[in-house]
Amino acid sequence: MSEDTTTVSDKSGKREFDVVVFGATGFVGELTARYLATHAPVGTKIALAGRSEAKLVALRERIGGAATDWPVIVADADSPASLDAMVSRTRVVCTTVGPYLKYGEALVVAAATAGTDYVDLTGEVPFVRFSIDKAHDLAAGSGARIVHSCGFDSIPSDLTVWALYRKIAADRAGELTDTTFVLQSFRGGVSGGTIDSVRVIADQAKDSQVRRLMLNPQALSSGPGDPPRSEMRSEPSDLNIVSARKVDPSLSGTLAPFFMASHNTRIVRRSNALLEGGYGANFHYGETMNVGDIPVVSAVTAGLVGVGTGAFLGAMSFGPTRRLLDRVLPAPGEGPNQKTRDKGHFTAEAFTTSTTGRRYRARFRGHGDPGYKATAVMLGESALALALDRDRLPDHHGVLTPAVAMGDVLTERLNHAGFSIGAVAL
Template structure:
């Protein structure tokens, strides 16, 4: 059955959803090769966004509430792939992803909530496999640059050495720009869920929480400050490592463990060399411990939610988004000691300017470039579902670069 829309952007009146709609408009237009629509719960706000972006009344808008299961079924029946920016997904994502899995509609989101993902994977796998829906979580800054960075480096190692890298370090060198308000809201929702379900803490601490039935070797302790010999710099904890690490290990598992069942992945932030680098690394580790402690208290979370999180429709301005950037270094070593390094660079701030491009191009890659015989229905990571095909698309269209670092 032919569907009227290639893409539907659910949550188009939110800050990130609006950026996704703007990117679709400026890159692919309206009424052109990509047939798309905006969806949300408020018709007036949808029409306002449509007008402010200069889209014209010819762009369809669909009114639907995230908690309305029947309306979600109607929505997903009209589109090949849904982009959803409506988080926290553990609060607002259940009905939409279930509807996609049952209807055979592809789905991409910005989820960085491993507790919710771990719960949804076994619920969604069977219906998605039966319907042909490809469900792909974490298609923003978490976790595409990291997931694809490891996949790219491993591919290059196989080409050069004929063997996988048994250990890979992901090291954030540059990050100009911030995380989205949705990332912070998801963190707070996860912490509150831990208060209701104490077992969730074990899930969050487990690097293999998203690989049901498989537990790999002990991984590095990335919560401390330490000297990174491979990178030649001090390093400290990186706030997104807990979700990115789980997705990297899931990619390896979904591909049948081509990097080995003993694969080890470490993800940290580089802080520099010498005494100043050491001091920054130790401060980062100390601040991370303090923040985690404070966030465990309900009153602290309430204050953050009230005063620190961006309000609906708020975020960095265009100048800040366009002048942000990031760079991640990946260094790996084979079982016999051969090393290889690669970099992944993005040309906008990670939380908004780059993320809106990443998720849009991931949706188009999934629906247009990836054959269902190669990636059948099921719950996927970007690296396992689209791999280097997506990396090539992002390099051509979305301001990312993947390159081997020469000695």
Template sequence: MSHDREFDVIMYGSTGYTGRLVAEYLAQNYTGDVRWAMAGRSAEKLAAVRDEIGAPADTPLIVADADDPESLADMVARAKCIATTVGPYQLYGESLLAACAAGGTDYVDLCGEPAWMRQMIDKYEAPAKESGARIVFSCGFDSIPFDLGVWFVQQAAEEELGGPASRIKGRVRGMQGTFSGGTAASLKATMAAAAKDPKIIQLLMNPFSLTPGFQGADQPLGNKVEFEADLDSWVAPFIMAAINTRNIHRSNFLLGHPYGEDFVYDEMMLTGPGENGEAMANAVAGDNSLGGDDGPKPGEGPSKEEREAGFYDVLFVAEGGDGKRVMAGVTGDKDPGYGSTSKMIAESALCLVRDVTDAPGGIYTPAAVMAAPLIERLEAKAGLTFKREG
């Protein structure tokens, strides 16, 4: 990868709801320290957003459009890393990813679309390896707290249990905030694609859809309301599990299976004990508002007050073969879909260009390419905590 690029990071999609938050974060935290630029389809809109978010008047603005491959090639040639929030990626993402893979430019996104991700791995892993581009999917709430949380608790298991845990439970203990309009749009686009192509349904159903050539142990479905006696709580299905579990198995695969080839992982929401806990679990299981017409639209999102009031708290329980276990918690200080996600993708881009410069090209998960340095950044800058418990 070229190290003499004009910019460290270009934020592509800066006029969208989430992209604007990423640009604002960079302006507030890295002006003068990082060479960064805002990119999008309209120079006029970019200038308006730059002024609204209080970015310096000389913040560079780059006009690029997914429908204009030449503009994308020009943009990626100027940057060490492109951060993109322009989704659904299966509709708008391939041309930019292809340009980065060809141009040796690092790339981070917020993708939670496993079928598209597998298609991109099959098409662009070889060109990315050749050019030195590090392509990293899922650098937001899906899937950083979960992917890095599993990696973190496995480090604890190595120390305390003498080896990796072959079984880990991810359990969401608390969360406040709405899912993004982009997440809802991605879900709808995925369902539309699956209706046309049965192969996509197979990819969506397979926990190992992102590990080409490797099929591991049977995994829990995580689709039922149950009582977990060891945690004294009812559990309900967690909507992000369908993407997070795939990324975690890919991390294990890319790292050479340090968690073991028979590693088992699932994600659920904890809703508490007793009748209230059961009622809450059933309510969570019955909620399909994200896929409905009343869900958030792309470009829409919560107010600043709502973002600031949001949080999340995830427990990871690593079980050893002898009944011993190690636990760790991951928390975030803003709403998951926007406030925290916008900080996570910005720090992921900076981690690639500043902290893991020696990693070779390829298509990665966050944990597979930058686990320890990214955790350090997220704790120092982005309001996340990673802590052992119990």
């Protein structure tokens, strides 16, 4: 039993808390809670939630400082009643409890029903599709913003394209056309939670219907109901190997596939769909990764990355190889030490040519391990944007994306938090 009694929100929308961090005792959950303890404005009402009251109290003591007086809430992903009680108390629920296909369905429906804003870290296309089908209309009716993928997946992707869109509009330079995201540099590890999500997706993909969904480039671009039928060739391949100069004349070498393209691209395309095609009638979007600018070396490396990405996903679907990989891959709740997290960094750029022929580049640069430290900042600032900047947010409700839900507000927050996000004409 929680040490705090539930206070039910009234019909005017007043809530006991601004943000509840659900899954706070997990690795990224704790990083997010620590970030909020040191960066949330004084007076922000935050609570920690999870299955174990004892662990939550111990976490609160470890964090100390502003967290000392934070209430704890006992809630379990397998107990819908506890989730209903939790979301009724807060403006925003910030959840790190994944894989979301296993643990997230009841929470997203509870938040949408209660009119509670929601942020998560999912990189799971089938889960976002579930959310659209089951929660979009509920959230639109209750006034909730359900915002998925608020970490390294997929904020850098979504906000670089948003920055291009805003800059081109400000310059009155027409619309976006073919747009390519390039992960230029990266230092950090893949989180145990992400690996666990890959395990769940690999299991789900054995179902032919789920497999078709995951291969559909517009899988998330529609409202509730069946996703729009779309040929794979209608958008760049998620395993695209391309000449860098075809992306932009300033680049050289060969670009490799980016391992999270299969999720990030769907989020960006959903942003465009929610904006009613605002990015442009000829907008197409793909993601790549820089593996060097020496032509022969980068071409070979890009090919190996493409083969390796496909082989890894295949290995995760095959029992014997998966058991071998499980011995060396990080488990859920595991992560690097603080020194390693602090040394991490990433730089991502997105390139496009507008319909007037002008070239543009957006850049998103961050310090800290992308999957851990930087993700905790992005998730924490997303939660604060929804909780504290409500009067400045776009008037969109339902199952949204970071760009559509928070756009300029989140960009401003992240720039103030030490990231660098902006777009320029070339």
